Amino acid sequence: MTNLHGSQRHSQLILLQPTPFCNINCNYCYLPDRQNSQCMSHETAELIFRRCFECTYIRSPFTFLWHSGEPLSLSPDYYEKAFNSASNIAKEFNKSFDHCFQTNATLINPEWIKLIQSHKVKISISLDGPEFVHDLNRVTHSKSGTHKSAMKGIRMLQDAGISLSAICVLTDFSLDYPDEIYNFFSRNNINYVGFNIDEIEGVNLKSSYSSSDSFKRYSQFIYRFLELAHAQDNTLRVREFDIVLGTLLADSFGDFEDTTNQPLEVISFDYNGNYATFSPELLGIKTDRFDDFSMGNVRDGELDSIFRNSRFATVKAEIERGLKACKESCEYWGFCGGGPPVNKLFEHNRFDSTETLFCRVHKKILADTVLSYIENTSGLQSIST
Amino acid sequence: VDKHGQVPSFESIQLRVDRIREMKAKLQAEGKEDVLIAKYGDIETDTSTQFFNKFGGNFMK
Numbered sequence: 480m481t482n483l484h485g486s487q488r489h490s491q492l493i494l495l496q497p498t499p500f501c502n503i504n505c506n507y508c509y510l511p512d513r514q515n516s517q518c519m520s521h522e523t524a525e526l527i528f529r530r531c532f533e534c535t536y537i538r539s540p541f542t543f544l545w546h547s548g549e550p551l552s553l554s555p556d557y558y559e560k561a562f563n564s565a566s567n568i569a570k571e572f573n574k575s576f577d578h579c580f581q582t583n584a585t586l587i588n589p590e591w592i593k594l595i596q597s598h599k600v601k602i603s604i605s606l607d608g609p610e611f612v613h614d615l616n617r618v619t620h621s622k623s624g625t626h627k628s629a630m631k632g633i634r635m636l637q638d639a640g641i642s643l644s645a646i647c648v649l650t651d652f653s654l655d656y657p658d659e660i661y662n663f664f665s666r667n668n669i670n671y672v673g674f675n676i677d678e679i680e681g682v683n684l685k686s687s688y689s690s691s692d693s694f695k696r697y698s699q700f701i702y703r704f705l706e707l708a709h710a711q712d713n714t715l716r717v718r719e720f721d722i723v724l725g726t727l728l729a730d731s732f733g734d735f736e737d738t739t740n741q742p743l744e745v746i747s748f749d750y751n752g753n754y755a756t757f758s759p760e761l762l763g764i765k766t767d768r769f770d771d772f773s774m775g776n777v778r779d780g781e782l783d784s785i786f787r788n789s790r791f792a793t794v795k796a797e798i799e800r801g802l803k804a805c806k807e808s809c810e811y812w813g814f815c816g817g818g819p820p821v822n823k824l825f826e827h828n829r830f831d832s833t834e835t836l837f838c839r840v841h842k843k844i845l846a847d848t849v850l851s852y853i854e855n856t857s858g859l860q861s862i863s864t
Numbered sequence: 865v866d867k868h869g870q871v872p873s874f875e876s877i878q879l880r881v882d883r884i885r886e887m888k889a890k891l892q893a894e895g896k897e898d899v900l901i902a903k904y905g906d907i908e909t910d911t912s913t914q915f916f917n918k919f920g921g922n923f924m925k
Contacts, residue, residue, distance in 0.1 A: 727881060727884060727885070728884075728885070728888055732881065732885065810876060810877045810878060811877060813877075813881070814877075846877070847877075850877070850880050850881070850884065853884055854880065854883075854884070857884075857887060
């Protein structure tokens with residue numbers, strides 16, 4: 480089966496929103512409706528599993544990522560039943576998959592540990608570094624910090640031998656503390672970190688990256704973090720360095736592909752069974768031009784029906800025009816592949832646009848800084864002279 | 865370029881990329897190992913990274 484680009488790629492990530500509710504209220508969160516405590520019924524979950532397993536575009540192995548709200552705000556029993564359903568349905572289709580939680584870790588307790596261990600659920604936590612950084616933005620609905628409760632949950636996971644990675648949002652404030660953030664993750668045995676920035680998307684209408692000073696300090700942060708990681712033999716791995724260095728040094732430089740701008744690489748389901756592809760943030764968002772971004776509902780039939788959905792066709796065509804414009808105009812294409820459509824939409828109100836704040840900072844300056852680091856530290860001088 | 869990489873290079877990205885890739889090839893040919901390149905040079909085939917890379921979109925908040 481070939482996909483729309485004629486290649487053999489396939490979906491790897493199925494994002495499931497079990498509930499839009501989140502027990503905390505981070506200042507930079509893009510998700511709307513975070514106080515809505517409705518949840519995905521088991522009937523809907525089972526239908527999603529079945530549709531995914533029977534879909535020829537989704538091939539093993541793939542991941543059900545429970546996200547877009549705090550997944551652990553539901554009960555372990557909810558997931559016990561859902562995971563067992565998924566396993567039972569999978570047997571009919573001979574497909575392999577795993578489950579992952581993206582969680583703020585504040586609700587971890589022994590019952591969750593038992594569930595995570597028994598179903599081998601992978602864990603990624605949302606953690607912005609030491610308490611004074613984390614608690615600036617990752618707060619409860621009453622504006623209290625969440626670091627202590629997150630660390631309590633993380634300790635329980637680690638004590639149970641459950642490995643985890645972290646997603647760390649870098650705001651402008653974070654940029655002055657590379658050593659503190661590095662040492663925090665290192666000392667707490669969190670050995671794999673991905674950095675995000677506070678982007679303009681969804682209900683988050685502004686970013687702390689508002690000036691050239693932020694851009695300069697972002698570069699300094701990245702340079703220093705890479706310096707620290709390098710000095711310690713990269714025992715703390717960083718997703719962004721993996722991506723830039725892996726891309727730079729791969730045999731196939733120039734072929735970078737962003738899965739969020741390719742159809743069906745990522746499929747997202749909301750708690751009602753509505754689904755969409757491309758950037759997961761699109762699901763649940765409304766705009767004047769597109770109303771919402773639902774491209775079907777799991778009750779309507781097989782997932783392949785997305786190809787007959789007019790919104791999918793419109794969005795796909797506009798995204799492709801944007802990618803073409805990026806490829807023709809930007810020398811960073813090889814590190815970026817056109818970037819996430821959601822940033823283009825929320826910064827330019829169109830998918831067929833080009834540079835965004837996200838790509839200016841988290842693609843271009845990132846790549847520039849990593850290249851500078853290599854130029855300054857590796858054996859380059861002896862070659863170039 | 866200062867030690868923090870703050871002065872933007874006036875060279876094109878492609879030129880810088882080409883030079884670094886040339887360095888990688890030269891080091892490999894000489895049997896030398898640079899810790900960054902050794903770590904990242906074959907990352908596409910490093911299965912230990914695949915789990916996290918699945919989360920590697922920018923949407924993980």
